[in-house]
Amino acid sequence: MSKYDHKVIEHKWQRQWEKDKLYKTPDKKAGAENFYLLTEFPYPSGNLHVGHWYAFSVPDILARMLRMQGKNVLYPIGFDAFGLPAENAAIKNKINPRTWTEKNITYMKKQIRSMGASFDWSREVVTCDPVYYKWTQWQFLQFFKKGLAYQKETPVNWCPSCKTVLANEQVIEGRCERCETEVVQKQMLQWNLRITDYADRLIDDLKKLDWPEPIKEAQRAWIGRSEGAEIDFPLVEKDVKRIVLLHGREASSKSLFLPWLKKKLEERGYTVEVPDMPNPNNPNDDEQTEYVRKHCKLDAHTAVVGHSFGGIVALRLLERGVKLGRVTLVGTPYSGNWLDSKKRPTVRVALKKGFDFKTIRKSCDGFVALYDTGDKIVPMSDGEAYAKKLSCPLIKGKGTEWHFLGKQEPDVLRAAAPSITVFTTRADTLFGGTYLVLAPEHPWITLALQHRGLLKNEVEIGRYIAISRKKTERERQESKDKTGVELKGMKAINPATGKEIPLWVADFVIGSYGTGAVFADAHDERDWEFAMKYNIPLKETLEPLVIRSSGLDAVRKEGSFFDRPAILAFVQHWSEEKYLAVRYKPTDTRGCVSGGVNAGEDIIEAAKREVCEETGYVNTEFVRKLGTPIHGKYYSDVRKMNIFAHFTPLLFKLTDGSRQEISQKEREDHDVMWLSKKEMGDYINREDMHIAWSRVGGDVCYAWKGILFDSGEFNGLTSDEAIPKIGAKYGRLVKQYHLRDWIVSRQRYWGVPIPIVHCPKCGLQPVGDKNLPIKLPEIKDYLPDGRGKSPLAKAKKWVSVKCPKCKGKAERETDTLDTFVDSSWYFLRYTDPKNSKQFAANSKQKNWMPINLYSGGAEHTTMHVLYSRFWHKALFDLGLVRDKEPYTRRMNRSLILGADGQKMSKSRGNVIDPDEVVERLGADTVRMYLAFIGPYNEVSSYPWNPDGVVGIRRFLERVWRLGQRPSNIMDVRHPYIESLLQKTIKKVGEDIVAQKFNTAISALMIFLNSVEKEALRQAQGKQAIGKGQWEIFLKLLAPFAPHIAEELWDGLGHEISIHKEKWPAYDPAKLKDEIVTIAVQINGKTRGEAEVPADADKSILEKAAREAVTSRLEGKQIVRTIVVPGRLVNFVIVE
RNA sequence: GGGCGAGUGGCGGAAUGGUAUACGCGCGUGGCUUAGGACCACGUCCCGAAAGGGAUGAGAGUUCGAUUCUCUCCUCGCCCACCA
Secondary structure (H helix, E strand, C coil), X not given: CCCCCHHHHHHHHHHHHHHCCCCCCCCCEXXXXXXXXXXXXXXXXXXXXXXXXXXXXXXXXXXXXXXXXXXXXXXXXXXXXXXXXXXXXXXXXXCCHHHHHXXXXXXXXXXXXXXXXXXXXXXXXXXXXXXXXXXXXXXXXXXXXXXXXXXXXXXXXXXXXXXXXXXXXXXECXXXXXXXXXXXXXXXXXXXXXXXXHHHHHHHXXXXXXXXXXXXXXXXXXXXXXXXXXXXXXXXXXXXXXXXXXXXXXXXXXXXXXXXXXXXHHHXXXXXXXXXXXXXXXXXXXXXXXXXXXXXXXXXXXXXXXXXXXXXXXXXXXXXXXXXXXXXXXXXXXXXXXXXXXXCXXXXXXXXXXXXXXXXXXXXXXXXXXXXCCCCXXXXXXXXXXXXXXXXXXXXXXXXXXHHHHHHHHHHHHHHCCEEEEEECCHHHHHHCCEEEECCCCHHXXXXXXXXXXXXXXXXXXXXXXXXXXXXXXXXHHCCCCCEEEEEEEEEEXXXXXXXXXXXXXXXXXXXXXXXXXXXXXCCHHHHHHHHHHCCCCCCXXXXXXXXXXXXXXXXXXXXXXXXXXXXXXXXXXXXXXXEXXXXXXXXXXXXXXXXXXXXXXXXXXXXXXXXXXXXXXXXXXXXXCCCCEEEEEEECCCCEEEEEEEEEEEEEECCCCECCCCHHHHHHEEEEEEEXXXXXXXXXXXXXXXXXXXXXXXXXXXXXXXXXXXXXXXXXXXXXXXXXXXXXXXXXXXXXXXXXXXXXXCCCCCEECCEEEXXXXXXEECCHHHCCCCCCCCCCCCCCCCCCXXXXXXXXXXXXXXXXXCCEEEECCCEECHHHHCCCHHHHCCCCCCCCCCCCHHHHHHHCCECEEEEEHHHCCCHHHHHHHHHHHHXXXXXXXXXXXXXXXXXXXXXXXXXXXXXXXXXXXXXXXXXXXXXXXXXXXXXXXXXXXXXXXXXXXXXXXXXXXXXXHHHHHHHHHHHCHHHEECCCCHHHHHHHHHHHHHHHHHHHCCCHHHHHHHHHHHHHHHHHHHHHCCCCCCCEEHHHHHHHHHXXXXXXXXXXXXXXXXXXXXXXXXXXXXXXXXXXXXXXXXXXXXXXXXXXXXXXXXXXXCCCHHHHHHHHXXXXXXXXXXXXXXXXXXXXXXXXXXXXXX
């Protein structure tokens, strides 16, 4: 009898399978359905850890079984080979990152092969290979050409240690994910991908996917869609009451656009004048400027808004020293064929004409604003550059076709008359908006500070902004104490009430979310707290609405409510600090005195009457009302109807303790007692009474939804009804996302070079397809320079290039792409890995996409998985892929911890080295142990138990031993274990498909235990199992322990690999036992067992059951008998 | 503070409306053995001598019957977090 020598066996078969090309997967296989099983490809860190084993060898079980079941399974592997560690190693050890990476890949490949996983290595993909990243670059360029990739000055997370930009996802609690250095905010020009354009689709398309709900929910939450409204709060220009509108050269400017704008500005309270300038179709700026000077009254109280050529005139006025309150240039809100595309918008003309912008700025008391339409004629990037030159804000417009003028109203208006736009999800509280709060980063503040004198406390404001800019994200998070400074000298107008309200700057408002500005009201905890701290007036506009749960059904059933005025009365003791508590017994309502107000009755009198009726106390003295009424919808059990009660909460004090006799009924219905303040709070069990009680102690913030009052035409509506109505009337209904655009540029060497050329004449130019890939140049120094430039910038020769368009001198982009870009499409390349003409031919993709099952780590849910879904959708829109979604099914696997239950880490010294365990116990044992440790796809984690691994090894040893004794194996099928074998086939197959590998292995163990027991029964190890049965068992074992199964199979004399065998089928007829044991229950508790034939009918079952528990049934009356055939009989008896 | 998820032996876990604790580890007793355990057999939720009875975080509900469904509370884990 030979020993189970895993080393020999595993080495032998791994070589043999490779030689036979056992796992080379054809694109198509006759009669076999394709199945694409994907697991995340590893980063070549240089050493395989247990997590890799868990990720690769466990899904391999599924791959192997599906193959045996006749599927053509693609189970590919590759390396996600770009990234920081290679570069860090390069800097530290002065070796080329490529050398380092390739060495690691070679070593890890060897390790991966030791798993005996059925990877198809012929399709291996390595992202740092130029033949791969050529197509990463190509796809990026397709996105660039479509406007999906763009450059933007962005506040970014900057790691001072790694000297690079980090994605939001790489910042953990304000620290760099990799080196844990504190991250700082920095403004830098970055490449972005417009993932936010896909936010809605990324959420909505989740519906169709067969993913576990928690993973979908995590993505939804990360995208964070919230629906609300943008509302403009016009700023009060104390000094500017008049606006002069200067028209442009086109007739429409004068006849269509400016009259409309004039009307809008007049609605805002300005006096507006549109001078009739000479030669509108062939203007001369000198002539027109003189005309305006002569015919219009211009002073520091006048603003000039110049449209198109009119803007030039406005600038000329400033240049000639005319004092103006404010100047706004409205670029070109029209596009379309009537406007010669060669003609440039105002500012470009202005720049050409050589204006002296210093003089211009000096002459303007207010500020210059620029309206850029962002259409094809004026690319947004140009607008931004000019705005910078002018030190003025850029207000961006959308949709510039002239006949859609109505739609762009807010954009143009915001430019012509300054206003602050806020985002809110609670437009229902707009009428209570008593102040505005801007983020310190808000562009308007920056602008306002540039114009001295506009704000009265600019020094204080400047200091505050400087302080909050210095704060790291972390500090902002930690200091829950809200700070802020009022912007003195400036007021805004609440568009709903028309009232002037103050503006504040505070860093609890986040610049990057919404519009970076909020309006504050009495129904928000933060606003409340801030207002209390700084003594800013608040105004309540919501009355609480409480719907009691018992009432909800009633609402649905009957729909209408009976309105009832009512009171809630708290009564204070005449001498002690105690309050009168009342319990209404029939419904166990605990709280204060409550009751209805009769028709024509005074509210306070009604309350006094109720106090007297319920408690007997007579000498009540009214103290005060406790805030606004509280409304309650509920179903009255007493009246059998829906009640809509409107409670006025009141506070009384007794002057003395005199009491009257209470009626019999009231006494029966009510408990009355005196409770201290604290006791009272605990005692009250009804929400409306809680709200009223909270007001006894003073003002509190009511932050929930309710019913509107003091809100004009919206009075009486509920919050949910009012939110869209108010939002639409005073602003625009919009959606906001927490998801930011994806910043893809990295100031690093070891990544895919961004294939863009910067030309001083032509701007950003894509590299021609013929010149791809743009290969990484060899350089000597991989250190970033720390100023935000990639080390590539040092490769002077490489950087200098001819512009693809004008052939003039130009420079290459030196940033590289985020590695999440590389991994956004790698699974497509597996379908066609050798293609030199396309990233993957459509016909090849068709064989495998979309992926049937993608197994990976939970940490990628909001990163890689979301990014690659976006990437795929973008490719879909370009017609480059066939599916809207790449992954039909996504599963997140669990986590393997160290033996101490902690995350494995070198510092804890709890790292399990898989190589060592494989050496000692074998790959089959490690694979199988990992599969056995617990359910694979639970959001859970399992400690690696060194003893537990040994248990699996013991199991395999026992399998081995059984196979070594021919005397164990009969020629014919062993009848005793046949039905168990059938059940095992069924269970193992079903559990593997469900990825419940642990219970599948348990079934194999049960089977083996049973065989061994049988061997023992059959006189010392003889004839325990039939040969056919043994072969079936080996086939069931093959996916889990491929090497030992192959060796034993081979030992039986088979020529062809067990892994090419067909998965055993079970005979449903043989699954059933002839005799089954059923449970006998009495009142649902198991009290005995009975053996009955499987096909026994109800009466036989009942009879057998009765016999099993005869003694317990004696003298008892059986009320009911429940019979579940094959399972149990339950007697319901009366005690 | 918000979202998601989980609580079952000494431990990993099984059972998703029908005999709670399968399977494995650990532990105990015995065997084989000079010895050892990566061997074999038996035992191993709690109370009880037994007959019995009790137990799936706590409490309630639905049901003939609940680990499983519903509600309340407690504890733990993960993710997000001054998000307007």
